[in-house]
Amino acid sequence: MPNCTAYAYARACELLGKEPNLSSGSANERWEYNINKKVYPYGHVAVVEEINDSIITF
Numbered sequence: 001m002p003n004c005t006a007y008a009y010a011r012a013c014e015l016l017g018k019e020p021n022l023s024s025g026s027a028n029e030r031w032e033y034n035i036n037k038k039v040y041p042y043g044h045v046a047v048v049e050e051i052n053d054s055i056i057t058f
């Protein structure tokens with residue numbers, strides 16, 4: 001993957017089995033897209049793989 005946002009988008013597709021309701025652009029494009037769509041209004045890109053008690057794997 002060319003960058004972290006592309007990786008996170010592709011991995012979310014794999015985990016969900018469909019395209020997520022997120023921008024597939026760069027981090028600055030994701031921010032505006034997500035604010036306008038009213039989803040995930042945060043500034044970091046990550047994919048949570050697993051939550052086990054107090055341990056989060058991303």
